Amino acid sequence: MGAHVSVxxxxxxxxxxxxxxxxxxxxxxxxxxxxxxxxxxxxxxSLTPVRLSGVGTLQAWTYITAAGAPPEFAAQVRRDGxxxxxxxxxxxxxxxxxxxxxxxxxxxxQPVRAVVRRLYxxxxxxxxxxxxxxxxxxxxxxxxx
Amino acid sequence: xxxLAAYGCYFPAARLTAAETERVWGSPIADLxxxxxxxxxxDALTLAAAAAATIDGDAALGSMSLASTTLPYRRRVQxxxxxxxxxxxxxxxxTTEHTTSARAGTEALAVxxxxxxxxxxxxMVVAADVASPTGDAHRAAVLGAxxxxxxxxxxxxxxxxxxxAHHVAEDPGLDFVPAGESALQDVQxxxxxxxxxGAAVRGAVEPLLHRLGRTPSDYRxxxxxxxxxxxxxxxxxxxxxxxxxxxxxWAFPSTGDLGAxxxxxxxxxxxxTAEPGDRILLVGYGAGSGADALxxxxxxxxxxxxxxxxxxxxxxxxxxxxxxMTGRI
Numbered sequence: 001m002g003a004h005v006s007v008x009x010x011x012x013x014x015x016x017x018x019x020x021x022x023x024x025x026x027x028x029x030x031x032x033x034x035x036x037x038x039x040x041x042x043x044x045x046s047l048t049p050v051r052l053s054g055v056g057t058l059q060a061w062t063y064i065t066a067a068g069a070p071p072e073f074a075a076q077v078r079r080d081g082x083x084x085x086x087x088x089x090x091x092x093x094x095x096x097x098x099x100x101x102x103x104x105x106x107x108x109x110q111p112v113r114a115v116v117r118r119l120y121x122x123x124x125x126x127x128x129x130x131x132x133x134x135x136x137x138x139x140x141x142x143x144x145x
Numbered sequence: 146x147x148x149l150a151a152y153g154c155y156f157p158a159a160r161l162t163a164a165e166t167e168r169v170w171g172s173p174i175a176d177l178x179x180x181x182x183x184x185x186x187x188d189a190l191t192l193a194a195a196a197a198a199t200i201d202g203d204a205a206l207g208s209m210s211l212a213s214t215t216l217p218y219r220r221r222v223q224x225x226x227x228x229x230x231x232x233x234x235x236x237x238x239x240t241t242e243h244t245t246s247a248r249a250g251t252e253a254l255a256v257x258x259x260x261x262x263x264x265x266x267x268x269m270v271v272a273a274d275v276a277s278p279t280g281d282a283h284r285a286a287v288l289g290a291x292x293x294x295x296x297x298x299x300x301x302x303x304x305x306x307x308x309x310a311h312h313v314a315e316d317p318g319l320d321f322v323p324a325g326e327s328a329l330q331d332v333q334x335x336x337x338x339x340x341x342x343g344a345a346v347r348g349a350v351e352p353l354l355h356r357l358g359r360t361p362s363d364y365r366x367x368x369x370x371x372x373x374x375x376x377x378x379x380x381x382x383x384x385x386x387x388x389x390x391x392x393x394x395w396a397f398p399s400t401g402d403l404g405a406x407x408x409x410x411x412x413x414x415x416x417x418t419a420e421p422g423d424r425i426l427l428v429g430y431g432a433g434s435g436a437d438a439l440x441x442x443x444x445x446x447x448x449x450x451x452x453x454x455x456x457x458x459x460x461x462x463x464x465x466x467x468x469x470m471t472g473r474i
Contacts, residue, residue, distance in 0.1 A: 018194075018229040051232055079185035079470050101184065102158045102460070116194040116230045117186040126217050128191070128226055136458075 148301015207266025251429025
């Protein structure tokens with residue numbers, strides 16, 4: 001299964017992929033990420049953009065070998081080998097999956113933070129997006145609009 | 146007074162050490178203990194975003210300048226990724242990109258100092274470089290990777306800006322990439338390289354000292370780029386400064402040559418070390434040649450240890466891994 005994202009789709013989702021912009025529901029305050037048209041909790045449709053901290057906790061992880069990587073990541077695995085992918089519970093609530101970087105032995109419960117990295121390049125266009133690196137406790141921007 | 150309100154650095158986790166270089170290539174690289182190596186999913190923009198993210202707070206930026214000689218694209222606006230990552234942008238953000246030489250970092254800083262003075266709004270300078278392709282094995286061995294971000298504001302709590310002077314000349318054949326090619330080239334005449342560097346640095350430093358009515362001994366630090374030590378010493382000596390003023394604020398042994406990020410990384414090292422009131426003379430040099438000299442006075446908030454913190458915790462890689470990470474095998 002591939003991980004292809006078209007250029008128009010990539011452009012539409014940049015605020016989430018690079019700026020970690022989610023949506024907060026006016027009615028129940030639940031945060032959705034990636035942003036959706038309706039609240040995942042109460043189905044409310046009145047949502048406002050919210051910046052996520054990117055800080056969270058690793059809930060599960062796996063290792064993708066070079067042979068098992070989607071073709072979009074062929075250049076990455078050729079240079080860096082296989083990679084870890086984790087499920088992260090962000091401190092604002094949403095759970096998201098992403099590659100883990102700068103970690104050789106992930107631990108469940110480990111604090112992580114989002115970092116901007118190259119996802120892959122296709123059609124001459126580099127796709128950037130968030131991955132997760134170990135969070136060493138340095139101060140990060142607070143949540144805000 | 147306009148100046149620096151915050152700063153931060155980022156270096157990739159992978160490190161090629163001098164011991165590994167010596168084990169495989171037979172001899173160490175002069176002055177270089179270790180250098181950061183970018184991962185396959187890192188480039189100058191991701192390094193820039195990581196450095197910018199180390200700066201605390203949600204300052205509403207009015208302007209932003211990016212400096213790098215190794216951006217992913219030769220032609221297109223690229224600072225938008227950085228603006229997105231910082232949640233800035235749109236039609237209220239004035240941006241510039243500086244890309245043609247190692248002088249780009251101080252070019253960007255000079256622009257931001259002007260922009261903040263004119264607008265009254267905060268500005269950010271981010272300089273980042275990864276190792277450029279080059280057919281010169283010795284040059285490739287010293288090229289590192291890293292990024293530095295500076296927040297420029299009307300209230301320079303970290304350092305206040307005093308004045309600047311600039312110099313330009315025509316020195317062909319040094320550290321260039323011809324149009325349509327990607328690899329760094331150089332005529333490799335060391336005496337000529339040193340002479341051009343010295344003349345450009347003097348050409349910016351001497352008018353600035355004259356204007357301020359100062360001598361080199363009025364400064365605690367002379368901040369130059371992340372160049373090899375023999376060039377650093379020659380450049381400092383050529384304008385009347387000593388090794389004691391330039392070597393303590395020279396990150397090269399731990400970072401290698403950081404290109405456009407070199408001088409500003411060394412500035413961060415100076416800010417990490419400075420006491421309030423210390424004077425710092427920053428000089429950015431670009432082969433070709435041009436130089437910018439900027440004079441600062443350290444403020445109460447200097448001394449944050451940003452460079453040491455960013456360099457801590459690196460992961461050594463062996464030579465084969467290094468060659469694979471840099472795409473050479």
